[in-house]
Amino acid sequence: MSSRALSLAGRGAILAFGVAAPFLFPNYTFQIAFLWIMILFALTWDILGGQMGYNSLGNIFFFGAGMYISAAVQIGLYYDVAQYTAAFGAVKVDFTPQQYFTGLFAGIAAAAVGSAVLAVLFGWMVFGLRGPYFAIGTLGVALAAGELVGGWDYLGGGGGISMPVFPGGPGERSLLFYFLCFIAAVATFGFLSWVYSGRFLTTINAIRDDEEKAEAMGIHTTRHKIVAWSIAAFFLGISGAVFGNMVGFIEPLEVAFPTVTFGIFMVVMSLLGGKGTLWGPVLGATLFHIVKEVSWTYLLGWQWVALGALIIVNVVFFQQGILGWARERWPARFGIVVDARLTANRGARREAAS
């Protein structure tokens, strides 16, 4: 079987698993839905962190922004948002099925577009920063957003918002949100594999490798950086909107802007799988999520210590990640072909030198 056929078969198998999973493992629907969200996190982080060399610690900002934008749209279409949030879900507010679904899909669309717009605005602010300042600046954006929303009474403040109640049974509800998560992750992967096959990838890789030279070559670096960040924000916004509705209750610090947990998980997952590759984040997210779900309950309070230790070990000893390691080990399988004449010359030179 050729490698192309193999890769197609692999994709087909994953898609088949994704469609069949909620019916095969109905008790784990939420966990598998969450796996798709994690894959989306890792993929979108890798656009900047892996392919463009801009390590953001605050990408979770767009997740939370999408969540709140969608909540505001879903409620705001039919009710006064301030009154709704002031009631803290104590007043039973009814949404007819039609209202609910119109609101849901309008909310998801608004979250995607709104997050992308926010990415353009913040991109102007942070993309002059390089290296550690960029990482700290984006971390600052995400931390500030959590604090500010927590003090904003219009959006429920620290008390959070109860999302509109799904008009249907719990089984239908979990299936709907499972498939929304699945479609979001698959759409992200599909879009990225299309984008990565073109000129855009070469351009942002050039920014990663040497930004000054890329600029000297006539690449409009700022524009490319902002477009790359907007793509990440677009899909993160969708995931935030879907996730907010899936859990049913949103709150600024733990659910919407969990900067020091999920904001860092996305970095760790990409690094674990191998940053700068398309499949690395998928692999890393899957492994990380499985290990986390299986081991979390057995660690009895030590899970966060273990997580910190994992980050340190991952970063210090194994930064190239699984796919990066495999690429070094078997370069030919990744399409890295070294011209035989070049290696022959290098060998000769080395002999001459010694």
Next chain:
Amino acid sequence: MWDNIALLGMAPIFILQLLLNGLLIGAIFALVAYGLALVWGVTNVKNLAQGDFVMMGGYIAVVFYHLGIHPILALPVAIVLMFIFGWIVYRLIIVRVIDRDLFTSLLATFGLALVIQQLLNLVFGPDVQTAESGFDILRFSDGQLTIAQIKLISLGLAAILAGLIVGFMRFSRMGQAIRATAQNPRAAKIMGIDTDRVYAFTFALNAAICGAAGVLISMIWVIQPFFGMAYSIRAFVIVTAAGLGNLPGVIIAGLGLGAAEQFSGFIIGAEFQQATVVGLLLAVLVYRQLQMRRQRQVVT
């Protein structure tokens, strides 16, 4: 918000009170920031675990307090223990990231911060704690203006520590070696300086400074395992605003940040105090960026 500003206008003594509180706490921020700038300048490692080192020092004082010993006596103990801890952390982790790219050190110290805060949480629990020093509160002008004596004492201690560090850096052989390594590590190596030892010493010294600051903070404020990140961010704000190797700048920025936090806490509410610090960080970064753009350079 406007009511609070009007209140400040009616009672100027409040302004003085907030300013004094801010400056007294800001001196300790400056101490922490100086440690960060030291490590940053010498080893080029951006230590995101800075605030968690501070919390560790604070918990040493809390332990002393619970044992019935006056927490101020924890100061030398915290300095020694944190120095040893810093050395161990350097040998285990920092030495492996020191010549790697910048993000590696940032993420590795972030992992370290996570480990420290969670361990503190497991040992001491998530409640806020304080080490009561038992000193009096000074009252001026009919009790409208109050200053806790301990704040003045810790200001004095912070000043003495800062003086000792500056003297050490200027006159001792190790201090000279640190400054030489900061200027040009390669040349320093050629001149026979063991740069690896210098890096280890610098990192350990920074941990000791943080430990001392933590003892002072636990006596005048409250500490909690997860407060560390806020101190790290404050230190970054101060160092970014002042620049590396600029001690007067660090002191002024530290005092200014302390005062700004107190005023914003009073005017727009205590729940926005954290947001103010982060907002100031972003403002400083944007300002630096605009400043650099004029020279067609980037903030690296």
